[in-house]
Amino acid sequence: QVQLEESGGGLVKPGGSLRLSCAASGFTFSDYYMSWIRQAPGKGLEWISFISSSGNTIYYADSVKGRFTISRDNAKNSLYLQMNSLRAEDTAVYYCARARRGAAYILDYWGQGTLVTVSS
Amino acid sequence: DIQMTQSPSSLSASVRDRVTITCRASQNISSYLNWYQQKPGKAPKLLIYAASSLQSGVPSRFSGSGSGTDFTLTISSLQPEDFATYYCQQSYSSPLTFGGGTKVEI
Numbered sequence: 001q002v003q004l005e006e007s008g009g010g011l012v013k014p015g016g017s018l019r020l021s022c023a024a025s026g027f028t029f030s031d032y033y034m035s036w037i038r039q040a041p042g043k044g045l046e047w048i049s050f051i052s053s054s055g056n057t058i059y060y061a062d063s064v065k066g067r068f069t070i071s072r073d074n075a076k077n078s079l080y081l082q083m084n085s086l087r088a089e090d091t092a093v094y095y096c097a098r099a100r101r102g103a104a105y106i107l108d109y110w111g112q113g114t115l116v117t118v119s120s
Numbered sequence: 121d122i123q124m125t126q127s128p129s130s131l132s133a134s135v136r137d138r139v140t141i142t143c144r145a146s147q148n149i150s151s152y153l154n155w156y157q158q159k160p161g162k163a164p165k166l167l168i169y170a171a172s173s174l175q176s177g178v179p180s181r182f183s184g185s186g187s188g189t190d191f192t193l194t195i196s197s198l199q200p201e202d203f204a205t206y207y208c209q210q211s212y213s214s215p216l217t218f219g220g221g222t223k224v225e226i
Binding site: 035044045046047050059061062095100103104105106107108109110111112113 | 152154156158162163164165166169170175207209211212214215216217218219220221
């Protein structure tokens with residue numbers, strides 16, 4: 001069965017960096033587009049980044065552009081999010097999600113999320 | 121960016137009630153509209169995609185309709201496990217955007 005498992009979250013000081021990972025299993029990872037979505041405590045969902053199956057096409061939300069970098073390693077069935085210059089407003093649960101085949105922006109499977117807390 | 125507006129933001133209902141949630145897009149998105157269910161402490165789950173297509177494994181009491189700018193999620197007979205927050209999301213263009221959510225409470 002399809003599984004996505006995020007890791008790498010934790011407490012970091014403002015201005016610090018963190019790298020999130022998402023381990024995929026149960027499907028051919030290299031065939032699928034992927035996204036990162038976050039959810040601040042008690043708030044709604046915010047899409048933050050997309051990467052195509054090959055990694056050649058990447059998009060970011062304006063809120064993270066220039067600070068976050070999405071990448072993937074298809075040989076390791078893994079998705080990553082490098083987060084730099086972190087701010088208090090980046091505090092959230094971060095989810096990785098798979099896009100439905102043939103539909104880049106329909107998110108059919110989600111991981112359980114990893115909590116990132118930015119605080120001094 | 122395309123803005124997604126859901127209403128109501130919350131509602132109270134009883135088991136076996138028919139529940140309707142609406143979502144409005146700030147521009148024409150054709151049928152590029154998806155619905156997700158999220159329970160506390162859990163990841164969102166895809167219910168409906170392309171406005172009206174039921175995701176595999178989702179009970180048939182869930183249905184979606186609409187096109188253009190106005191969309192509806194209907195739960196025909198609310199079950200205890202349906203108490204959750206529901207989000208719409210447009211998949212028409214980047215950046216993907218979500219509605220603010222509708223919390224369905226007892």
